[in-house]
Amino acid sequence: MAVNVNVKIERSFKVACSAKKAFDQLADVASTVAMFPKLDKIVDLGDGVWRWEMEKIGAAGLSHQVKYTVKYTNDGSSKIDWNPAPGEGNAKVSGGWVITASGDKACNIAFRSTGEFDMPVPRLMKGLAEGLVKSEFDAQVSTFIDRVKAKLES
Template identity: 40%
Template sequence: MAISVTIEVHRDFTVAASFDNVFDLLSDVPVSGSHFPKVDQLINLGDNAYRWEMEKIGVDKHAIQSIYACRYESDRDAGTIIWKPIKGEGNGVVSGSWKIKSVDEGTHLTFTTEAKMTLPLPSLLKLAISPVVKHEFNALIDTYTDRLKTKLSS
C-alpha cells in the first residue's frame, strides 16, 4: 500500500545581490542545497545530477524518508536553472526552475517546483496525510528561500 501526494510551489522575491552572485550561488547545487533544511545527504551522481535524501520522519518501522534525484541545467544568458527528475531514483519525482532577472533593486527570483511523493502508507490515510505533507513541504521551501535571502543580503 502506498499513497501519492503532488505538491506545487511557487515563490517570487527580490534580493539586493547582483545577478551574477545569485546565479553563481543557485547554479552550484551543493552550495544552494546546503541552505535547504532537513537534507540527510546530497549525493553527486555525476553529469550535474544529484540524489536528495531527506531526513527520516517518524519512529522505527513507521519512519518515512523522501528520496529523489534531478539533473540540473543552468543557462546564465537566459537566467534559468532547471531541474528535471531522474526516474527510478527514490520515492519522489521532482522538477522545477529558478528564473533570475536583474532589476533596479538587485535581482528578482522566481522559484517553481512540483513534487510527487509516493509514501508507504495505507490509502485510507491519504485524506489526513496529504495536507500535512503539503504543509511540511511548503514550510521547507519557506525556510530554504528565507535562508537564501539572508545569504544573498549579506
Template identity: 40%
Template sequence: MAITVSIELNRDLEIPAGYDDVFDLLADVPRSVSHFPKVDKLVDLGGNAYRWEMEKVGVDKHAIQTVYACSYHPDKDAGKITWEPVKGEGNAEVSGSWTITANGDNATKVRFQTSAKLTVPLPSLLKLAISPVIKHEFNSLVDTYMNNLKNAF
C-alpha cells in the same frame, strides 16, 4: 500499499545582490542546497545530477524518508536554471525551475517553481489525512529555504 501526494509550488522573491552572484549561487547545487533545511545528504551522481536524501520523519519503523534525484541545467544567458527527475531514484519525482532577472545593479528578482510527486508507504485510507500534512511540511521547508537564500546575501 502506498499513496502519492502531488505538490505544486511557486515563490517570488527579491534578493539584495547582483544578478551574477545570485545566479552563481543557485546554479551551484551543493552550495544552494546547503541553505535548504532538513537535508540529510546530497549525493553527486555526476553530470550535474544530485540525489537528495532528506532527514527521516517519524519514529522507528514508521519513519518516512523522502529521496529523489534531479538533473540540473543552468542557462545564465537566459536567466534560467531547470531541473528534471532522474528516473528510478528514490520515492519522489521533482522538477522545476528558477527564473532570475536583474533588478538594477544590487537586486535580483527570482521566481521559484517546482512540482513534486511523493510516494509514501501508507494505506490509501490515510491519504486524506496525511496529504495536507505533507504539503504543509513541504511549503514550510521551501519558505525556510527562500529566507535562508535571501539571508545568504
C-alpha cells in the same frame, strides 16, 4: 499500500544583490542545496545529476524518508532547472529558478517546484498523508528561501 501526493509551490522574491551573484550562488548546487532544511544528504552523481536524501519526517504514527534524483541544467545567466533523473527514490521533483535583474544591485527571483511523492500509508490515511507532506514541503521551502535570500544579501 502507497498513496501518491502531489505538491506545487511557486514563490517570487526580491534580493539586494546583482543578478550575476544570484545566478552564481543558485547554480552552485551543493552550496545552495546545503541550505535546504531537513536535508540528510546530497550526493553528486556526475553530469549535473544529484540525489537528494531528506531526513525522515513523521507525525500521527506515520514516518517516511523522501529520496529522489534530479538533473540540473542552466542557461549560463538567468535560468536554472531541475528535472527527474533515473535513479533510486520514491519521489519525482522538478522545478527551477528564474533570475531577473532589477538594477545593478538588485534582482527578482522566481522559484517553482512540483513534487510527486509516494507515501507508504493505508489508503484510509491518504488525507492525513497529503496534509502532512504539503505542510512540511511548504514549511521547508519557506525556510530554504529565507536562507537563500539571507546568503545572497550577505
